[in-house]
Amino acid sequence: MDLDEAYANAAHIPGGETYPERWAQAAAGFREKTLCELDLPYGESARQKLDLFHPPRLAKGLVVFVHGGYWLMSGKSDWSHLAAGPLAQGWAVAMPSYDLCPAVRITDIGNQIAVAIGYAAARVPGPIRLVGHSAGGQLVARMTARRFGARWQDQVEKVVPISPLGDLAPLMRTSMNADLKLDDAEVLTESPIHLPKPQIPVTVWVGANERPVFLEQSRTLSDTWTCERIVAPERHHFDVFEPLCDAESALTMALLAD
Structure with missing residues (x-):
């Protein structure tokens, strides 16, 4: 199997190359009309910043969304x-x-990401829900491991990895690894499938029209953790997260429901 091809998404989605600009435009328009604090620094480097969006009333708690992009x-x-x-x-x-x-x-x-969550949790009291897409799915799944010594981990009530990369081993055989620099040791420590089964609810979410490797990755993680897996009909890798825009969507409710 050509794993570069297997993990390529844009080429297999109609109009795939147009999505990044559409996301950027929708995001910019949303920021203009929403109560938010932008570019809050949680670390020393230029990219270690977060945006914090506030509801009009006292928040019920904190959602942290972690983006994907193959960590690249x-x-x-x-x-x-x-x-x-x-x-x-x-x-x-x-x-x-x-x-x-x-x-x-x-x-x-x-x-x-662990530091970023801690920073945001200090600003917003209450329970925490974590959601991330693709590489972000790996990152929020990784947050279930009790190895950060972080007080905020006791506040996490639910994790929803969307189209997660639960097993990093296949990526060692892609051209991306020239930049990812994954080795056997890091695959073992950073692949969610090798982490202890979480003691909190996890729902793995994936689109029915995704590349077969993402369907397999999601199935492997849900089987390993014996957690819920939802396959969203007619969704692909570039729109599977869009229901988060809708307060009443099944994805939003899976993240927020008790």
Whole structure:
């Protein structure tokens, strides 16, 4: 199997190349009309910043959305509009950027996300729900491991990895690994399938029209953790997260429901 081809998404989605600009435009328009604090620094580097979106009333708690991009691309400012659903339900939403490979390793990115969550949790009291897409799905799944010594981990009530990369081993055989620099040791420590089964609810979410490797990745993670897996009809890798814009969508409710 050509794994570069297997993990390529844009080429297999009609109009795939147009999505990044559409996301950026939707996100920018959302920020203009929403109560938010932008570019809050949670670390030392230029990319260690987060945007924090506030509901009009006291927040019920904190949602943290972690973007994807194979740990190589994208940033928080492309996804602001995905805060709409949780905000309408009364939750604050934090969206962090993070340093990218090859400047750092995936392990470093996970450590940055842990710090970002702690920073946001200090600003927004109450329970925490974590959601991330693709590489972001790996990152929020990684947050279930009790190895950060972080007080905020006791506040996490639910994790929803969307189209997650639960097993990093196949990526060692892609051209991306020239920048990811994954090795056997890091695959073992950073692949969610090798982490202890979480003691909190997890719902793995994936689109029915995704590439077969993402369907397989999601199934492997849900089987390993014996957790819920939802296959969203007629959704692909570039629109599977869009229901987060809707306060009443099945995805938003899966994230926020008790």
